[in-house]
Amino acid sequence: MRGAAQRRWRGRGRGRAPSVLAAILASLALVAGCSGAGALGTAEGVETVTVAIVSNPQMEDAISLSPQFEAENPGIRLRFVSLSENEARAKITASVATGGGEFDIVMISNYETPMWAQNGWITDLEPYMARTPGYDRADFIPTVRDSLSYEGRMYSVPFYGESSFLMYRKDLFEQAGIQMPAQPTWPQIAEFAARLDQGEGQRRGICLRGKPGWGELMAPLDTVINTFGGRWYDPQWQAQLTSPEVRRAVQFYVDLVRTHGQPGASQSGFSECATQFGQGQVAMWYDATSAAGTVEDPEESTVAGRIGYAPAPVVATPSSGWLYSWALGIPQTSPRKDAAWRFMAWMTDRQYIQRVGQEIGWTSVPPGSRQSTYANPEYQRVSNAYAPLILQGLQRANPQQPTVQPVPYEGVQFVRIPEFQDLGTRVSQQISAAIAGQISVDEALEQSQNYAQTVGESYQR
Amino acid sequence: MAVTTSTPPDERTPDTAEGAPEPRRRRGNAVDVWLGVIAWVVGIAFFFPVFWMVLTSFKTEADAYTPTPKIIFEPTLEQYEGVFSSGIGPYLANSVGATVISTLLVLLLAIPAAFALSLRPVQKTSDVLFFFISTKMLPVVAAIVPIYVVVNEIGALDNIWTLIVLYTGMNLPIAVWMMRSFFLEVPGELLEQASIDGAPLWRTLREIVLPIISPGIFATALICVIFAWNEFFFAVNLTAANAGTVPVFLVGFITSEGLYWAQLSAAATLAALPVVIAGWVAQNKLVQGLSFGAVK
Numbered sequence: 001m002r003g004a005a006q007r008r009w010r011g012r013g014r015g016r017a018p019s020v021l022a023a024i025l026a027s028l029a030l031v032a033g034c035s036g037a038g039a040l041g042t043a044e045g046v047e048t049v050t051v052a053i054v055s056n057p058q059m060e061d062a063i064s065l066s067p068q069f070e071a072e073n074p075g076i077r078l079r080f081v082s083l084s085e086n087e088a089r090a091k092i093t094a095s096v097a098t099g100g101g102e103f104d105i106v107m108i109s110n111y112e113t114p115m116w117a118q119n120g121w122i123t124d125l126e127p128y129m130a131r132t133p134g135y136d137r138a139d140f141i142p143t144v145r146d147s148l149s150y151e152g153r154m155y156s157v158p159f160y161g162e163s164s165f166l167m168y169r170k171d172l173f174e175q176a177g178i179q180m181p182a183q184p185t186w187p188q189i190a191e192f193a194a195r196l197d198q199g200e201g202q203r204r205g206i207c208l209r210g211k212p213g214w215g216e217l218m219a220p221l222d223t224v225i226n227t228f229g230g231r232w233y234d235p236q237w238q239a240q241l242t243s244p245e246v247r248r249a250v251q252f253y254v255d256l257v258r259t260h261g262q263p264g265a266s267q268s269g270f271s272e273c274a275t276q277f278g279q280g281q282v283a284m285w286y287d288a289t290s291a292a293g294t295v296e297d298p299e300e301s302t303v304a305g306r307i308g309y310a311p312a313p314v315v316a317t318p319s320s321g322w323l324y325s326w327a328l329g330i331p332q333t334s335p336r337k338d339a340a341w342r343f344m345a346w347m348t349d350r351q352y353i354q355r356v357g358q359e360i361g362w363t364s365v366p367p368g369s370r371q372s373t374y375a376n377p378e379y380q381r382v383s384n385a386y387a388p389l390i391l392q393g394l395q396r397a398n399p400q401q402p403t404v405q406p407v408p409y410e411g412v413q414f415v416r417i418p419e420f421q422d423l424g425t426r427v428s429q430q431i432s433a434a435i436a437g438q439i440s441v442d443e444a445l446e447q448s449q450n451y452a453q454t455v456g457e458s459y460q461r
Numbered sequence: 462m463a464v465t466t467s468t469p470p471d472e473r474t475p476d477t478a479e480g481a482p483e484p485r486r487r488r489g490n491a492v493d494v495w496l497g498v499i500a501w502v503v504g505i506a507f508f509f510p511v512f513w514m515v516l517t518s519f520k521t522e523a524d525a526y527t528p529t530p531k532i533i534f535e536p537t538l539e540q541y542e543g544v545f546s547s548g549i550g551p552y553l554a555n556s557v558g559a560t561v562i563s564t565l566l567v568l569l570l571a572i573p574a575a576f577a578l579s580l581r582p583v584q585k586t587s588d589v590l591f592f593f594i595s596t597k598m599l600p601v602v603a604a605i606v607p608i609y610v611v612v613n614e615i616g617a618l619d620n621i622w623t624l625i626v627l628y629t630g631m632n633l634p635i636a637v638w639m640m641r642s643f644f645l646e647v648p649g650e651l652l653e654q655a656s657i658d659g660a661p662l663w664r665t666l667r668e669i670v671l672p673i674i675s676p677g678i679f680a681t682a683l684i685c686v687i688f689a690w691n692e693f694f695f696a697v698n699l700t701a702a703n704a705g706t707v708p709v710f711l712v713g714f715i716t717s718e719g720l721y722w723a724q725l726s727a728a729a730t731l732a733a734l735p736v737v738i739a740g741w742v743a744q745n746k747l748v749q750g751l752s753f754g755a756v757k
Binding site for chain 1: 709
């Protein structure tokens with residue numbers, strides 16, 4: 001009986017179930033067609049070059065100007081993937097290291113370039129430069145060029161470069177009758193900070209980064225450690241983070257930011273300090289030279305035009321500014337190296353600087369890549385207050401000999417070994433905790449020394 | 462807010478019953494008031510960041526960064542213009558595609574699975590259920606390296622179908638568990654009746670069971686939509702130029718130099734909008750679905 005009844009039901013129901021399924025699948029296919037837009041629109045003979053970049057005002061300008069490149073090069077279409085610094089670094093590293101091949105051009109820094117060149121992950125750019133007429137290799141700032149080279153050959157070309165310097169409020173210094181020396185020392189800066197500090201809830205003396213991260217707190221702190229004579233390792237790769245020099249440097253930095261620094265110091269990075277300084281909440285700020293663009297922009301800053309600049313403060317070294325460059329490289333896996341190079345050359349050429357200056361404005365020019373930028377009268381006119389110091393900072397940065405004593409590594413505000421991203425971040429977490437007052441500087445350094453020693457042991461032969 | 466509606470009827474009776482002793486009523490009222498206050502405080506605490514995000518999206522960058530937060534300012538649409546001009550379109554299309562397709566696939570697979578595990582229990586049902594949920598116990602970050610390597614090897618990096626498959630797998634266990642609890646609410650007599658009438662499985666499911674649990678399906682679908690829409694980790698690691706989704710687009714606004722809060726807020730507001738609208742449209746079904754069986 002049941003069988004008959006089942007047949008009756010089945011007779012009516014059959015045919016509709018598959019049709020419903022078919023309808024769902026059809027709609028899936030339709031939606032999928034829309035979503036896979038990237039696969040569409042590749043015309044015959046057009047190469048699509050995919051560029052991974054770190055989002056930054058200068059990179060955004062490059063994207064906005066890139067249609068001009070496409071118009072000049074009808075055979076090349078550009079696609080940009082723009083990510084924040086941390087995501088971009090992780091993404092690009094994973095892609096290049098595993099040969100993922102998603103990108104034809106990657107934005108990397110002078111931290112990655114020599115290591116990746118050694119690993120054979122990125123392309124030697126010398127042949128490309130040699131056969132590009134008018135691409136002036138010698139015009140790159142020498143320290144920047146060297147930092148992007150491996151065995152004398154460039155593996156990435158600089159889009160922009162930065163050093164570090166001290167920004168201060170000229171008006172406040174004048175009121176207080178303080179004269180900023182041509183080359184200040186850190187004890188002098190501490191004294192100025194104390195004099196200009198109005199106390200809690202009011203304007204403080206100085207802003208210094210305190211947010212954990214090897215690219216946050218660790219960058220300015222490393223330059224302070226270097227100029228106090230400290231170092232990460234001795235030539236035998238023995239960790240040196242509990243040496244008297246490092247202790248003095250870190251204690252100085254922590255004390256300065258705790259007594260005369262910005263509120264919430266242990267969570268302040270570049271952006272937070274840019275706000276503090278730009279809104280007139282602090283009298284001085286030691287950070288990247290690229291900050292000048294932000295704090296001199298009247299739309300974003302209330303202190304524009306009242307800012308003085310001084311070289312990175314020193315103690316025992318003649319200079320202490322860092323050296324950093326965002327540069328473009330081609331992963332070995334890219335099948336479109338020629339097209340990729342065409343765009344890279346366009347974006348790092350003298351002509352590009354001219355183009356940005358004329359179409360977007362001379363204050364938006366990517367700084368720190370080419371010497372000719374600093375000889376340009378139009379750029380000089382708008383950036384006279386800080387540009388010479390940027391150039392000087394970059395020229396004097398010494399990644400081979402960053403501190404007083406010899407070191408087995410290269411790099412000013414980093415140690416150029418793959419482990420440093422992790423090590424630097426761990427150490428910065430300890431020191432950030434010291435800035436927050438949770439642990440003492442000695443405790444932070446003891447722990448940091450353990451981390452550094454573990455890493456160092458893998459290099460001891 | 463939900464607190465007041467969830468007060469069981471039998472607890473409310475003494476308050477409204479005639480001749481109830483005064484002190485008890487007062488105590489009951491006081492509890493109600495306190496619960497109300499707590500609900501409001503919690504509600505505002507949760508809502509405030511969202512409110513602030515929307516507010517910030519109408520500010521200029523300079524206004525967004527003032528040390529004393531500004532509530533009164535001259536609103537501008539500048540940030541929204543910026544977001545649209547930086548090309549949110551393809552990312553939006555990818556997000557919609559990945560979310561809609563993966564949710565449909567999840568429902569297609571979860572409904573029969575949950576049906577089998579509730580109304581037609583198979584051997585070792587509880588083991589099967591535990592297996593489903595155990596796949597959620599490994600943090601995604603622990604699995605990303607093998608997933609990345611596999612996806613890379615099969616040449617499926619930066620492909621929207623990769624995300625669809627992963628999102629389907631990610632949401633399936635939750636959907637099976639949710640759907641199963643809804644199926645359990647279907648009265649057994651109805652099924653027996655259908656079976657006596659000789660209705661085949663498909664018809665029983667389609668014409669009897671599904672209409673009853675449709676609020677549950679809505680609730681499950683919405684949860685899947687929210688999870689897939691907001692997913693960031695897979696998307697950022699496995700996509701590049703073609704298959705990027707809205708959350709990946711959002712982090713592009715975080716610049717390491719320069720101010721970005723207002724524009725990021727505008728982008729985040731736009732990104733949140735579809736889910737808020739979906740939730741709002743499905744509100745009634747959702748409340749039914751989430752309180753399904755509670756009144757049984």
